[in-house]
Amino acid sequence: MQDAVSEAEYKYAMRRVVSPVAVITARSGTARNGLTATAICSATTEPPTVVVCVNRQARALRLIEESGTFAVNFLSEQQSDLARTFSTHGLEGETRLGSASWTTLKTGVPILASSVSSFDCVLEKSLTHGTHEVLFGRVVAVTSTESNALLYRDGFFRRIAPE
Numbered sequence: 001m002q003d004a005v006s007e008a009e010y011k012y013a014m015r016r017v018v019s020p021v022a023v024i025t026a027r028s029g030t031a032r033n034g035l036t037a038t039a040i041c042s043a044t045t046e047p048p049t050v051v052v053c054v055n056r057q058a059r060a061l062r063l064i065e066e067s068g069t070f071a072v073n074f075l076s077e078q079q080s081d082l083a084r085t086f087s088t089h090g091l092e093g094e095t096r097l098g099s100a101s102w103t104t105l106k107t108g109v110p111i112l113a114s115s116v117s118s119f120d121c122v123l124e125k126s127l128t129h130g131t132h133e134v135l136f137g138r139v140v141a142v143t144s145t146e147s148n149a150l151l152y153r154d155g156f157f158r159r160i161a162p163e
């Protein structure tokens, strides 16, 4: 087996890559929380499945595991403040959620009303890999708007510019 590159090499190359920014939300009973995330992809269309990678230290992970549900809310270019709130380490869930309007779809997990697209998910399976849990979510409801996506690259939030 080949050795892996260093963490620094990996991070340097990955910082060049542009990603859409989402807030992953979770609810268990009355407890709600979430985190900003870019490690998200569409895994399969049949069945409709998203994959998200969540650090095992993230507070929202316990709520996801308890409830077996989560939501992925892709942020619009007006929502960089939310991206900062949900990535400020250790904030209480209600402090984070208090800064926006939320609704619910099927699972009861908070759905960001004005997101680009939100995916309401049932946790289908999860794998532990290094520092993270890789979560497979079966998408049970969606909502979307015409807003432009918020992007992240090289340490900065960015907007889509026409070619």
Ligand SMILES: Cc1cc2nc3c(=O)[nH]c(=O)nc-3n(C[C@H](O)[C@H](O)[C@H](O)COP(=O)(O)O)c2cc1C
Pocket (backbone or CB within 6 Å): 021, 034, 035, 036, 037, 038, 039, 040, 053, 054, 055, 056, 057, 058, 059, 060, 083, 086, 087, 088, 089, 090, 091, 152
């Ligand atoms: C642009 C950006 C992308 C991030 N992507 C992820 C991610 O994909 N997965 C993850 O676990 N944390 C990610 N984080 C870090 C979490 O948002 C951050 O650690 C958060 O504070 C965790 O929640 P907690 O404080 O409640 O534990 C990202 C942060 C930023 C600013």
